[in-house]
Amino acid sequence: MMILRGYSEEFVGVDVDALTFDAWDLVTTPGFWPAHLGDVVDDEELLAEAWGVDEDTVRATYQRLSSSAAWPVFAVDLGGGARLAAVWRNYDEDAAMDFLIVPAGEQDCILLATVGGNHVGPGISWAELAGLAERAERAGLAERAELAGLADRQPDPLRRAHVLLVFLPMMADEKASSKKAAKQVRKALKATGASGDLDELVEWLVSENACFGPVPWGRADGGTTICEDVSSPRSPGGSAALEPASLRLVSDLLTLSG
Incomplete structure (x- = not known):
């Protein structure tokens, strides 16, 4: 569970904070990288071949990552209590991947970019x-x-x-x-x-x-x-x-x- 102040409240009828979880363990799942990079590399076969997995494996991993039952979050520390987070926004009506600054203290999250769906960005140099x-x-x-x-x-x-x-x-x-x-x-x-x-x-x-x-x-x-x-x-x-x-x-x- 991760508190994403000012972000979670945007999704009506969903307890986002309760659905989020630390997802770093998933990076070793077969097919993870082709699934995670699929929105920015428009070649599924190229991605699957690079990691030596079949496309069915990639699709299965994508389904796991994008299930509305949970929202995977990958966060890194920026110092002073602030973090940078990649959130698989598994909202049924508007799924995408959001990249957020999670400031320290009581400040709201800051959206840097959205990948997939109606993309917004870029968010980082x-x-x-x-x-x-x-x-x-x-x-x-x-x-x-x-x-x-x-x-x-x-x-x-x-x-x-x-x-x-x-x-x-x-x-x-x-x-x-x-x-x-x-x-x-x-x-x-x-x-x-x-x-x-x-x-x-x-x-x-x-x-x-x-x-x-x-x-x-x-x-x-x-x-x-x-x-x-x-x-x-x-x-x-x-x-x-x-x-x-x-x-x-x-x-x-x-x-x-x-």
Whole structure:
């Protein structure tokens, strides 16, 4: 169960907080990654082949993830009690995947992006996503070192890969087409079991997102990171634009994640 203040109340007749659960254990389920990435990679066969599973397995896993009986949530710590969450919004009348900032304290959740259905976004830049994954790797290292009496200081590339790929569907950024970004995504795919010729899949993920095209990101006066695509909540000039204070909060939290 996860309290998603200001978000849960949007869904009439559904106790969202009671339906949500920590879903990180599901990332090892056969067919998970093809199912999770299916909205942004418009090639089911390509996804299934990359992880060596048949399409029936992918569909079965998708049905599990998208069942209205529960809403899987993948959350990572952003520091100070704030979190970034990917929510499988399994609302019968309007299913999709939402990406939220869950602020500390009593503040309402902030919607960054929606993938699937009436998509909204993008919600994160490549630099922010890469920083988030790096921070997750460092956190995993610290946790294992503590459990091992500071003896285990090896990096945690699998945790880094999981975070990168879970939140990648809301990313679209012109800079993600760089060789460095492609290399990091390829490494994450391989860490999660993908194999074979991954060039086409990497291309989909870094620059051909089926929901969002490559877009520029920049800085507003004061240093707030903003998206220059007006369909993004992080674009000050867009119809779905966040309030200036929320734009700044999101920018600060995601910048600190790097």
